[in-house]
Amino acid sequence: MGGQPTVSDVADAAGVSRQTVSNVLNTPAIVRPETRERVEAAIRTLGYRPHASARRLRTQKSSTIGIRLDPLTQDGISGSVLDRFLHSLTEQADRKGLRVLLFTAAGPEDEIEQFRRLSDGADVDAFVLTSTFHGDPRTEWLIEHGQSFVTFGRPWGIDDMTDPLHLWVDVDGRAGLRDATRHFLDLGLRRIGYLGWPEGSGTGDDRRAGWLEAMRSARAVDEATLAVLEETAHDGVTFGAAAMRRLADRTEVDAVVCASDSLALGALTASGGRVPVIGYDDTPVAASLGFSSVRQPLDAVAAGVLDLLTGAHGGRVRPESGIDDPRHRLVAPRLVVREGGSLIGGR
Amino acid sequence: MGGQPTVSDVADAAGVSRQTVSNVLNTPAIVRPETRERVEAAIRTLGYRPHASARRLRTQKSSTIGIRLDPLTQDGISGSVLDRFLHSLTEQADRKGLRVLLFTAAGPEDEIEQFRRLSDGADVDAFVLTSTFHGDPRTEWLIEHGQSFVTFGRPWGIDDMTDPLHLWVDVDGRAGLRDATRHFLDLGLRRIGYLGWPEGSGTGDDRRAGWLEAMRSARAVDEATLAVLEETAHDGVTFGAAAMRRLADRTEVDAVVCASDSLALGALTASGGRVPVIGYDDTPVAASLGFSSVRQPLDAVAAGVLDLLTGAHGGRVRPESGIDDPRHRLVAPRLVVREGGSLIGGR
Incomplete structure (x- = not known):
């Protein structure tokens, strides 16, 4: 690593969490004054500066979204759904001046390591997660570290999904x-x-x-x-x-x-x-x-993801913010009726 | 654009092509001394500096590869080949510390506009092109502007493909x-x-x-x-x-x-x-x-692409360089034999 100080360095120096550092930078009003001063002192001492590209997201000019490209399954029939989502996401992001950066990971822990690298290096300003599951450690890490992100997939296992800890889009x-x-x-x-x-x-x-x-x-x-x-x-x-x-x-x-x-x-x-x-x-x-x-409707899913990343929420749930916009989008699928596998079996 | 001066600004100021500016930066030995001095003067006057991320490619530490994500075809059966290539490329790039950045384009001219934006902004250090065709204007633009790139697809229409104007990988x-x-x-x-x-x-x-x-x-x-x-x-x-x-x-x-x-x-x-x-x-x-x-063999194609981007050639054909490594990779496909569509028709 070396070089530029990171959010983690500031957090360590000030004796606070990365989330608190992130709050001081983004929503200082919700941080207690004495904590804020401690963090600001650490920022000055270390010469930390939020990276240019990270600032770009907040000003919504141009930015990079990181997404994990899932490995191809042996079966391959349904795997193409996430590829189709990626096409929609990239096309719509492009129109908003956002870029999509791909990475791979062997599992959730490896994916978290990638989150760490990409956010520390300011290569990525927000993440999109797919294939969420019960007790997903990835969303926990991203919330804890104050990262902007939206999941394609519900936060399975919580009681009220309309009041989630993170922003999500899913298909009904x-x-x-x-x-x-x-x-x-x-x-x-x-x-x-x-x-x-x-x-x-x-x-x-x-x-x-x-x-x-x-x-x-x-x-x-x-x-x-x-x-x-x-x-x-x-x-x-x-x-x-x-x-x-x-x-x-x-x-x-x-x-x-x-x-x-x-x-x-x-x-x-x-x-x-x-x-x-x-x-x-x-x-x-x-x-x-x-x-x-x-x-x-993967176009609608991609639109919802970008809406939650760049709209009022800006990719984060802020309990105190009083934002009226719902924190999720549940989109309806469409039944495509065909004649019924006429190619299979005798006709 | 404003802000940082670009290679184009330097080229304009020195009255040379972007390719010449690129040569001065990368292979100064092949540029005539008086031209080199003029370009170097323009670089100093304008305060131009090759972007940090662009330099990273040359030192081969970390870098970003741009690739166009083709729109999905209506048919959808064969379109998945390029998606599979993207998976292979991303996985292998990741292992080399390289990132893959996606963009979209409505056609070749639009894709060239994207090349311009991404290379000027130093968001991307090298490009991978797919779906090459006869008289492809994209490769011409990239050569002219001194960009590192490799095509998945031959430079169709030239006589000797072992002596191409750009680096390529294809399947036989x-x-x-x-x-x-x-x-x-x-x-x-x-x-x-x-x-x-x-x-x-x-x-x-x-x-x-x-x-x-x-x-x-x-x-x-x-x-x-x-x-x-x-x-x-x-x-x-x-x-x-x-x-x-x-x-x-x-x-x-x-x-x-x-x-x-x-x-x-x-x-x-x-x-x-x-x-x-x-x-x-x-x-x-x-x-x-x-x-x-x-x-x-899309894994072999991706390996060949990365090899040509990061190996001796470094993503560019340099006629004077005397590099021994071939400027292309032609990989053999494999016949997968199956019982023969037994699901179709009466059994």
Whole structure:
């Protein structure tokens, strides 16, 4: 490291947290006067100056957003969703004079190390996080260190997501599966199965809730049947096919809604294209094979992320600020209806 | 712009090109002494200093690579290749302490405008270009302005690509289609069709040459038959299906090799899975449907790009430098053989 003093150096010298240093620089009114003086003295002594590019974010002229590029999955079908989000984010950021800087990380701890390097070096002024999960240490670190950031994904596991500790944007997967299930109900189908992931994934549990809600409010089947109409599998075409065979061996199914296009493709191949399916993510695979899928509005997600980063919130939750704008955006997905996997199986 | 003087300001003041200013800064030995003195005087007068981050590239400590993120295509099947390349590039750049900065552009002229902004602001120290084409104005601009860059894609249209005006990495598509065709020949098939793009695309013509070469060297069919076994179409599943129907209506075909997975999927669906196909790019669609495809070794491409940017050449062709290392890398693709689209058509 060496060279320029950092926020950490100032925090150490003043005996306060990095968050406090950040508050002194950005919202001095909320810091107690004696603390503020101590921090300001440390800033003078060390000759610390907030980097030019970091200042740019605050004046909203030009700035750089850091985002981790997730490793490619073996499966590859659904991985493209985050790539599509990256395209939307980069295009819209460009129009606002913001740049997108990519980095990689082997896991959450490694990603935090990257946050540290990129924010200390003032290479990045704000972060966008994807693939959030229960007890995510990354958001904790960023809050503690006073960094501007927005997550694509909810802060799973808290009670009131409209009053979060950080800004977030997410897609309403529950609404997506509800719409998908209603589509089949409207066609007069009743025994609509659900192929989802094992319990415990926030995203998966949310999508499942949409299927349950639609089935119950339509009184499509009784509760005992509902329990039989559900199968879980890890994500993947082969796993989806196996789950579909278990489901079909056990009971009669009119149609199946799925937590992903991988599971949907598995279900399609296992049934030889005879049972209509709806997937999730509207991947190129769904489009090219012609089966229906729930499409995430990634342009709207990117717009929401940039809105929260550059708007009134400026990328941070400030409890005392009295900002009226909500701290999150929950955007509705759209069901893309297609003829139904006509390329699969005999015609 | 205002603020810091740029290379352009120095060039204007000294009455020379930006390339000459760049040469004075980087390879002063090749500049005539009186020109060098004039440029050095302008540098002093204007108070120009090469930006810290630009200097970092030359000392190879830490640096930023700019790359245009291509817009998503409607089709989406093959577009993922450049996304996969971006993943490889970012991962390998990260390991070398280099960052990847993304931008977008509506066309070549717009991309050049971005080059100008990013190099003037010293936000980016080197560029990576994708999707090169005949008479590409982007490479011309970058050479003229003394920028470090490497293209993923050959400088199509020059006679000797081993002596190029800029550094490049590409995949040997000709070898890929030759291997694909030989695979069918080795199975005893003879009437192997080719589905490609209309003439004039460097990439497409290169792939077609591989099919022709394999067919001719095996004396699989006579020249008249060879002409009948070829069909062209714009890229896309529907276009591929139509081309396959034209081909099958006209003549008997044992198997088909294609310039893309989109065309291959079209061919598969048009034949109901009865004619074996090999696609190109090994997309998630090929993997999930189980048909064979030629895989571009994108990790090797990314390694080659970084090698040319940070190695002896340092991202620039310097005719006088006597560097022994070749100015390009042509990497061989790999044929991924699968059972053959068993998910398509009746089983």
